[in-house]
Each structure stands twice: as structure tokens, then as C-alpha cells.
Amino acid sequence: MAKVSPTLNDLFKQLGLPDSDDEIQAFINAYQPRAETMKLHEAPNWTAAQSALLEEIINEDGNWSYLADHLDVLLRK
Numbered sequence: 001m002a003k004v005s006p007t008l009n010d011l012f013k014q015l016g017l018p019d020s021d022d023e024i025q026a027f028i029n030a031y032q033p034r035a036e037t038m039k040l041h042e043a044p045n046w047t048a049a050q051s052a053l054l055e056e057i058i059n060e061d062g063n064w065s066y067l068a069d070h071l072d073v074l075l076r077k
Contacts, residue, residue, distance in 0.1 A: 010067075043075070
């Protein structure tokens with residue numbers, strides 16, 4: 001059985017945020033651009049729990065870390 005990789009929508013679900021494509025785009029539009037020197041999990045738009053989850057995902061460098069990296073890039077454009 002093939003292993004399915006998580007999506008950006010799945011990351012938003014994990015963060016407790018609206019997760020449709022349109023809602024994700026609205027979130028990105030609302031919170032970009034972010035300072036180049038600010039780490040993703042340090043952005044002021046996250047709750048403490050969301051920030052902790054993002055930091056954990058990034059530090060684990062697992063299946064979810066590429067999604068956090070992708071979100072980071074989207075928020076810097």
C-alpha cells in the first residue's frame with residue numbers, strides 16, 4: 001500500500017485553522033510578507049500551541065517539515 005504524504009491542507013488542519021484552498025490562500029494573503037529574519041514559528045499570528053507545533057515539526061525534519069518549509073516560503077513572497 002502506498003504511503004500518502006500530508007498536504008498543506010493537512011498542516012492547516014493540524015494547526016486548527018480553516019483548511020480549504022481558498023481559506024489557506026486568504027491566510028497567506030493576510031500574513032505575508034513576513035520579515036526575512038523571522039522564523040516561521042516566531043510569527044506573531046500563531047497561538048502558543050500553533051507556534052510550538054510548528055517548531056516541533058521543523059525540528060523533527062520529518063514528513064511534515066517540508067510543508068512547514070513550503071508555508072514559510074509562501075509567507076515570504
